[in-house]
Amino acid sequence: MSDSVLRMHWQKKAKQRSTSDYIFNLVVFSFSVVILLAVVYPIYFIIIASFSDPYAVSGGDVWLCPVGFTLDGYKELLNHSSIWRGYWNTILYTVVGTFIGLAVNIPAAYALSRKDLFGRNAIMLAFIFTMFFNGGLIPTFLTIRDFNLYNTFWVMVLPFSVSVYNIIVARTFFSNSISSALWDAARIDGCGNLRYFFKIVLPLSKAVISVIGLWIAVGQWNSYFNALIYLKDAKRYPLQIILRDILIINNVQGALGTGEAARIALRLANLMRYSIIIVSTLPIMIFYPFVQKYFNHGVMIGAVKG
Amino acid sequence: MKTSYQNPAAKNIRQNWGLYLLLLPSVILLICFAYKPMYGVIIAFKDYKSASGIIGSPWADPWYKYFLRFFKSFQFKTTITNTPLINIYSLTVNFPLPIIMALIINQMHAGKFKRVFQTITYMPHFISTVVMVGLIRIFLSPGIGFMGNICNLLGIEAPNLMGEASAFKSIYVWSDAWQHTGWDSIIYIAALSNIDIYLYEAATIDGASKLQKLRYIDIPMLIPTASILLIMRVGNLMSLGFEKVYLMQNDLNLSASEVIATYVYKIGINGAQYSYSAAINMFNTIINFILLITVNQITKKISENSLW
Known part of the structure; x- marks a missing residue:
């Protein structure tokens, strides 16, 4: 083949490639726009519906912006003391639970990341074993009862605070990011394990602490199962149990009765379902962007192959 | 010195006592709340009575009495088929979708659109199960829901999907897809970001188009991660999270929505039949364990990827 023929061949091929790439980009772009809309619209709809006249919502008039703007749904929330008690309980469970969760899991993860820890593999195996095996609902329930934790504040924050998954993630971070030479140097300077962990390791581990802290906090905030099984008193109920009554069982105070008063109550109850979704989910959505930047940094890769 | 011929293990433990102190809280909690209940599993073979405790309760006669009762029970067939059916349906949808999502995100240039896209698609993952099921009900309710409005526009009568057993599995699986696809794609995005840029260059x-690069570079790079996640999912075929199914259940869809986890809950917590409930749960755990080992063994044979 002569030079010019070869050049023509390449030009032709580059042209084909650019057309195919153009179509490819177009397909990818349209896909991503469709996905984005499919995710955003339901969330957006709940937001605008919470500010709209409930008749307009049920009548199908609300599509792109609020119709008959009103704050009645939010005002109605103020009348339900159970919601605010649940909210307060959830805040307590989340703050205390996250603190305990970090205090339990992060030190364990660090200890297990140290290769010179005698019995490391055996201990790790005993931890991982609990990921695949557990006593099941009833034996666990009986254990909680034996420890007198049933229907207490502590059952929500203490017994299930060990998360082997989180330990594996943090351990991977410690083994990859904290050089063992650092420990050797500190030890020669007479630094003990505990001081080294608190003064040197922890300050270097903000990324992993933030991510795991967020996971624990979100888990606590959204937790519903433990409250369903282990709590009896309504005054200890977290927000999610109250939400279940309102959103799923439709058990709204004041929605009973007949006539005009009942009609108004029903209208408010419907509206309140939108506003309570917003109010209960907002705290997570506010915190989430601060931690999101760490997600792609591969903090969780190690967790796949434990 | 007295300690001079102490073995190296004891020396190591003495030197690193601080590390054991760091481990202590989690070890105590696991012993009390993970290992102690495992011992409690023996009530599956006993006639448990609260007053006599686990040890004092008499052995069941025959020992497999409660297992037999489950096999013969009316719910046996329902729960034992619903659990894997929902999981297999979920697997066919929610296993490939995050991979596709990661491939799409990987095609985007770093910039504002990509960042916004990721932030928004991860977000539903943080919605609680209760709120999620609440959303499903709001959107599917024929009276006030989004579904109802669209049906009105089209001039057809809106079906009550939450009350139809045949729709349960689809609602369960596709709402999961909406909620978790973005989040589940992170792991694949991380794998894709490890690909050497010279490979693309x-x-x-060599004249490869973008589609060819996707086909011959990106997808092969995802296979190890994908196979491990697949093993874990297949290993969990017989277990299904309790929360979402339980919240989506109602009397009308029970024939499609009763799974082992919800049945264990109803028998155990609502019905207080502790031994029977523990037996059902134990049966389920054993099946899961056999599945996990089998799947791991098979994948080991046909590829190099396995859990252990």
Whole structure:
């Protein structure tokens, strides 16, 4: 083949490639726009519906912006003391639970990341074993009862605070990011394990602490199962149990009765379902962007192959 | 010195006592709340009575009495088929979708759109199960829901999907897809970001189109991660999270929505039949364990990827 023929061949091929790439980009772009809309619209709809006249919502008039703007749904929330008690309980469970969760899991993860820890593999195996095996609902329930934790504040924050998954993630971070030479140097300077962990390791581990802290906090905030099984008193109920009554069982105070008063109550109850979704989910959505930047940094890769 | 011929293990433990102190809280909690209940599993073979405790309760006669009762029970067939059916349906949808999502995100240039896209698609993952099921009900309710409005526009009568057993599995699986696809794609995005950039450059010089690069570079790079996640999912075929199914259940869809986890809950917590409930749960755990080992063994044979 002569030079010019070869050049023509390449030009032709580059042209084909650019057309195919153009179509490819177009397909990818349209896909991503469709996905984005499919995710955003339901969330957006709940937001605008919470500010709209409930008749307009049920009548199908609300599509792109609020119709008959009103704050009645939010005002109605103020009348339900159970919601605010649940909210307060959830805040307590989340703050205390996250603190305990970090205090339990992060030190364990660090200890297990140290290769010179005698019995490391055996201990790790005993931890991982609990990921695949557990006593099941009833034996666990009986254990909680034996420890007198049933229907207490502590059952929500203490017994299930060990998360082997989180330990594996943090351990991977410690083994990859904290050089063992650092420990050797500190030890020669007479630094003990505990001081080294608190003064040197922890300050270097903000990324992993933030991510795991967020996971624990979100888990606590959204937790519903433990409250369903282990709590009896309504005054200890977290927000999610109250939400279940309102959103799923439709058990709204004041929605009973007949006539005009009942009609108004029903209208408010419907509206309140939108506003309570917003109010209960907002705290997570506010915190989430601060931690999101760490997600792609591969903090969780190690967790796949434990 | 007295300690001079102490073995190295004891010396190591003495030197690293601080590390054991760091481990202590989690070890105590696991012993009390993970290992102690495992011992409690023996009530599956006993006639448990609260007053006599686990040890004092008499052995069941025959020992497999409660297992037999489950096999013969009316719910046996329902729960034992619903659990894997929902999981297999979920697997066919929610296993490939995050991979596709990661491939799409990987095609985007770093910039504002990509960042916004990721932030928004991860977000539903943080919605609680209760709120999620609440959302499903709001959107599917024929009276006030989004579904109802669309049906009105089209001039057809809105079906009550939450009350139809045949729709349960689809609602369960596709709402999961909406909620978790973005989040589940992170792991694949991380794998894709590890691909050497020279691989793409070499492919460009060889005249590969974007589609070809996707086909011959990106997808093969995802296979190890994908196989491990697949093993874990298949290993969990017989277990299904309790929360979402329980919240979506109602009397009308029970024939499609009763799974082992919800049945264990109803028998155990609502019905207080502790031994029977523990037996059902134990049966389920054993099946899961056999599944996990089998799947791991098979994948080990046909590829190099396995859990252990």
